[in-house]
Amino acid sequence: MIAEVISIGDELTSGERLDTNSQWLSQRLGEAGLRTRFHTTVADDLEANIEAFRTAWGRADVVISTGGLGPTADDLTRAAIAAALDTNLVLDADSLRHIETLFRNRRREMPPQNRVQAMFPRGSRPIPNPHGTAPGITVTVRRGAGGSAAVFALPGVPAEMREMWQQTVLPAIADRLGDQRFVVCHHTIKCFGVGESDLESMLPGLIQRGRYPTVGLTASRATLTLRITTREQSVEACRRAMQPTIDMIHNCLGNLVFGDGLDELQDVVICLLRERARTLATLECGTGGLLAQWLGEANAAERAYLGGTVVSRNAMRSGPTAPFPMPRTASWISSGVARNMACAIRERFGTDYGLAVTDFPETDSLEGGPAAFFVGLATPAGVLVKRHGYGGHPDLRKHRSAKQALNFLRLHLLDRGSDPAT
Numbered sequence: 001m002i003a004e005v006i007s008i009g010d011e012l013t014s015g016e017r018l019d020t021n022s023q024w025l026s027q028r029l030g031e032a033g034l035r036t037r038f039h040t041t042v043a044d045d046l047e048a049n050i051e052a053f054r055t056a057w058g059r060a061d062v063v064i065s066t067g068g069l070g071p072t073a074d075d076l077t078r079a080a081i082a083a084a085l086d087t088n089l090v091l092d093a094d095s096l097r098h099i100e101t102l103f104r105n106r107r108r109e110m111p112p113q114n115r116v117q118a119m120f121p122r123g124s125r126p127i128p129n130p131h132g133t134a135p136g137i138t139v140t141v142r143r144g145a146g147g148s149a150a151v152f153a154l155p156g157v158p159a160e161m162r163e164m165w166q167q168t169v170l171p172a173i174a175d176r177l178g179d180q181r182f183v184v185c186h187h188t189i190k191c192f193g194v195g196e197s198d199l200e201s202m203l204p205g206l207i208q209r210g211r212y213p214t215v216g217l218t219a220s221r222a223t224l225t226l227r228i229t230t231r232e233q234s235v236e237a238c239r240r241a242m243q244p245t246i247d248m249i250h251n252c253l254g255n256l257v258f259g260d261g262l263d264e265l266q267d268v269v270i271c272l273l274r275e276r277a278r279t280l281a282t283l284e285c286g287t288g289g290l291l292a293q294w295l296g297e298a299n300a301a302e303r304a305y306l307g308g309t310v311v312s313r314n315a316m317r318s319g320p321t322a323p324f325p326m327p328r329t330a331s332w333i334s335s336g337v338a339r340n341m342a343c344a345i346r347e348r349f350g351t352d353y354g355l356a357v358t359d360f361p362e363t364d365s366l367e368g369g370p371a372a373f374f375v376g377l378a379t380p381a382g383v384l385v386k387r388h389g390y391g392g393h394p395d396l397r398k399h400r401s402a403k404q405a406l407n408f409l410r411l412h413l414l415d416r417g418s419d420p421a422t
């Protein structure tokens with residue numbers, strides 16, 4: 001079954017407000033087993049609304065709109081649905097009583113214009129709105145070529161919309177689905193260390209249209225997320241259906257996979273340190289303090305992450321004010337600097353590991369080579385340094401260098417099991 005979500009309001013089409021109702025509704029529709037094929041956002045304009053509703057119920061089996069049910073002149077949803085159905089509005093006495101009672105309970109007189117909220121397109125029914133004055137509207141629209149669309153118009157206020165979804169819309173959709181009721185489950189696998197196309201080529205045939213379970217790939221600031229989706233008649237059947245695909249991904253990608261669900265690299269690093277009873281301190285330049293922020297906020301970080309220092313580019317460049325000994329010949333971006341930074345911070349905090357990341361050059365021409373930065377890791381058994389070339393968008397640099405540093409430590413901890421304690 002195909003669904004369409006319509007969001008109504010000038011504040012949405014003008015960009016003033018973000019349309020989070022469509023996001024929320026599409027997630028719920030997906031969980032109920034429906035595929036949302038269209039999102040339509042429409043301004044407070046009667047003709048545009050009439051067209052949006054007619055188009056939606058011509059191509060979708062379930063149409064859900066939000067917004068435009070208030071009492072003011074720019075609230076056009078009920079008039080638009082009536083016009084799109086070539087009918088008129090009629091008063092629903094029960095809805096009027098509900099609105100009058102709400103006003104009485106708030107010790108306010110009902111303004112005359114609120115009466116319009118008890119008017120419904122002929123042939124439609126009200127959807128109760130226990131905590132708001134605007135009841136929703138539901139109507140079944142017959143299509144010329146056979147079949148029908150179930151239409152649900154809900155208020156824009158997110159809390160009211162959600163409550164009405166739960167109490168009325170979801171049960172009505174479940175009834176409509178009958179035997180064809182499905183559960184949709186997702187599982188996400190998080191990866192770091194390669195680009196999107198390299199990752200895709202390591203998973204031959206997996207990210208392909210028509211494959212079941214479906215596997216989607218998205219990238220966000222150098223973290224890659226694989227999303228496996230199954231659609232079965234129970235949650236258990238969904239889990240069973242996705243397990244072979246999950247196993248296959250782990251086999252193909254090895255330790256490029258760092259976690260699943262809401263895991264981030266810092267959560268995994270803290271977990272590995274805690275398992276090994278090891279401690280960490282960080283020293284970073286050019287990352288805006290991301291390492292310290294992420295590690296400091298990670299779950300149960302206190303015993304593993306003892307602290308960090310953030311150095312400005314100017315302090316690094318000036319040499320003598322850098323909070324560690326600068327190698328005499330090196331520029332402020334070099335493997336020698338990364339080495340000294342990692343050792344200095346390990347010593348200062350007395351930790352098992354000192355993790356450092358250097359600044360990245362502002363141009364590609366530094367030292368004649370492409371843009372690069374260095375990650376240093378001081379361990380109880382010696383210092384490791386890695387150079388990373390970087391040519392991406394400037395906005396991503398901070399995230400990428402902080403994540404490279406975390407990943408360097410993660411792989412070291414996985415590889416070495418545990419270095420001897422300090």
Ligand code: ATP
Pocket residue numbers: 007008009012017018019020021022066067068069070071075132133134154155156157158
């Ligand atoms: P009412 O007029 O009774 O408040 P309504 O159905 O007319 O309800 P709108 O006036 O369109 O709803 O929206 C009310 C408020 O709900 C908006 O000011 C906004 O804060 C929020 N809202 C509306 N639509 C959305 C949306 N698509 N996503 C997120 N928030 C929304």
